[in-house]
Amino acid sequence: MQPDTIKAQELMRLLTQGLLAHAEEKTASELGNRSQYIGMSDIGKGVECMRAAVASKLGISAIPATTDVGELAHEDLVRVLGRQIILQRGHWQEYGIEKALTATGVKLVPQLEISIEHNGVTIKAHLDFTLVWGGKRPAVRILELKSNGRIPESLYASYEAQLYGQVGLLKSCWAQPCFSVPQTDLRQVTFPQAIKKMFGVDLPESSDNVDVEAWVLSISMSEVKPFGPYLPDMDMLEACMQTAVAIWRAAEDVRAGNLGLSDLDYCRGFHPLCDWCDVNGDCPKFQAASIPSDSACGLELEELAMLKERKAVLEERITDAEERIRQTYSLIGTQDWISTGAHRFRVTTVAGRKTLDRSPVVDKLASLIGDELKVQTALEQCEKEGKPHDRLYIGKINKPLKLAA
CATH class of the missing domain: 3.90.320.10 (Lambda Exonuclease; Chain A)
Structure with a gap:
């Protein structure tokens, strides 16, 4: 209704x-x-x-x-x-x-x-x-x-x-x-x-x-x-x-x-x-060129902001739904696939991502080499920096009201 x-x-x-x-x-x-x-x-x-x-x-x-x-x-x-x-x-x-x-x-x-x-x-x-x-x-x-x-x-x-x-x-x-x-x-x-x-x-x-x-x-x-x-x-x-x-x-x-x-x-x-x-x-902080809201660029920017808001809501709903399904899957106690309609589902354990903890590496190498400065220099020479990239920020404009009486 x-x-x-x-x-x-x-x-x-x-x-x-x-x-x-x-x-x-x-x-x-x-x-x-x-x-x-x-x-x-x-x-x-x-x-x-x-x-x-x-x-x-x-x-x-x-x-x-x-x-x-x-x-x-x-x-x-x-x-x-x-x-x-x-x-x-x-x-x-x-x-x-x-x-x-x-x-x-x-x-x-x-x-x-x-x-x-x-x-x-x-x-x-x-x-x-x-x-x-x-x-x-x-x-x-x-x-x-x-x-x-x-x-x-x-x-x-x-x-x-x-x-x-x-x-x-x-x-x-x-x-x-x-x-x-x-x-x-x-x-x-x-x-x-x-x-x-x-x-x-x-x-x-x-x-x-x-x-x-x-x-x-x-x-x-x-x-x-x-x-x-x-x-x-x-x-x-x-x-x-x-x-x-x-x-x-x-x-x-x-x-x-x-x-x-x-x-x-x-x-x-x-x-x-x-x-x-x-x-x-x-x-x-935000003073810059103003674009008419009814222009092609203005309309596209407003649409992008609206889509990103919808995306945030959808991502939150997806996260909640996935958590509920994982809990239900655990309660069922099966390791098999679950089929419904045109889709099948299964919860699996994925190995954690491996990362390198720099601090203990420096300590270990320094104890072997005996010179922490050389270790730091060698590690810096092996570092690789990613390319700079652009990031788009979108923020809300709050309309100012009159001073309170």
């Missing part, structure tokens, strides 16, 4: 409006007015792109207001809905992870807030989860959740800056009345006071003898990977504080008309998060 196109679009419009409204309410209740302070995510963004961080403080966004959803064209509605599902998936995962951790009996504080003033700038950290153990060996673990389409091999610098800021503030502000817990009457207390009030656990008045670590938990739709530990580092904390002040001062200068966004430093080179930037539409 084919769906009613108009009714289907209205359902999508209703869902989009609901997701945007929920995001606004959640941000207001947990993070407050973000225009009044610099958060850890702002600092993380500023480490990689000052222009994007300042634009965020100025309220520039590609996300429409809930009242504007009814005016969106269908293609824009699809784009906004798709992005909201990806952005809010992290909140849904956060809820599930909190329930899972709580079920273990661990003492957990969700969304712990640390608020300080530094050089006249209000800086706040909101910790997804803070896990606490008392006793003779007190320990605290900060757990930051990141929702990823694919688990990264290593963390982005922006994520690591967030972690160093969080764990650094926890340690340095431990005995200061800088901590607050949402949905409770705990406001501007010390960390030991908050834990005593919530769990009846006595923590030392100083963090010096407490085992403090921060971790990132990267979560995709089917995988989880922890990154860490990140330990308190006062030099890294100071770098985070300097970045926060720089973002605030730059935002003030842009508001006053003393600077333009394009005057600020921006992310150089290729970065996968640029596609998600709200101000990538007029970023100096």
Whole structure:
């Protein structure tokens, strides 16, 4: 049965409006007015792109207001809905992870807030989860959740800056009345006071003898990977504080008309998060010749981008289907072919690809020859470099909206 196109679009419009409204309410209740302070995510963004961080403080966004959803064209509605599902998936995962951790009996504080003033700038950290153990060996673990389409091999610098800021503030502000817990009457207390009030656990008045670590938990739709530990580092904390002040001062200068966004430093080179930037539409990084979208070349480029998006979706579906079939084949317990229709299937074990680990080769040859420099030189002479090749990058342009009131 084919769906009613108009009714289907209205359902999508209703869902989009609901997701945007929920995001606004959640941000207001947990993070407050973000225009009044610099958060850890702002600092993380500023480490990689000052222009994007300042634009965020100025309220520039590609996300429409809930009242504007009814005016969106269908293609824009699809784009906004798709992005909201990806952005809010992290909140849904956060809820599930909190329930899972709580079920273990661990003492957990969700969304712990640390608020300080530094050089006249209000800086706040909101910790997804803070896990606490008392006793003779007190320990605290900060757990930051990141929702990823694919688990990264290593963390982005922006994520690591967030972690160093969080764990650094926890340690340095431990005995200061800088901590607050949402949905409770705990406001501007010390960390030991908050834990005593919530769990009846006595923590030392100083963090010096407490085992403090921060971790990132990267979560995709089917995988989880922890990154860490990140330990308190006062030099890294100071770098985070300097970045926060720089973002605030730059935002003030842009508001006053003393600077333009394009005057600020921006992310150089290729970065996968640029596609998600709200101000990538007029970023100096991408300034080049503009081709009319209705020209032959423009139409072909748009078609190529569409085909690559479809390819990515198909590859993901193929990967999922292959994994299900492999699991089913294993459960059947056969080594024979499986036939169905005009195709036959079989799962076989293929030998792993052989590669040469350079480090032990150098060590082994150096022990035989007795001269590591000669070994390195000989290996370099045997290396073969492939020919340079062109790579085509395709990125999305996010339409800039007006400044938030």
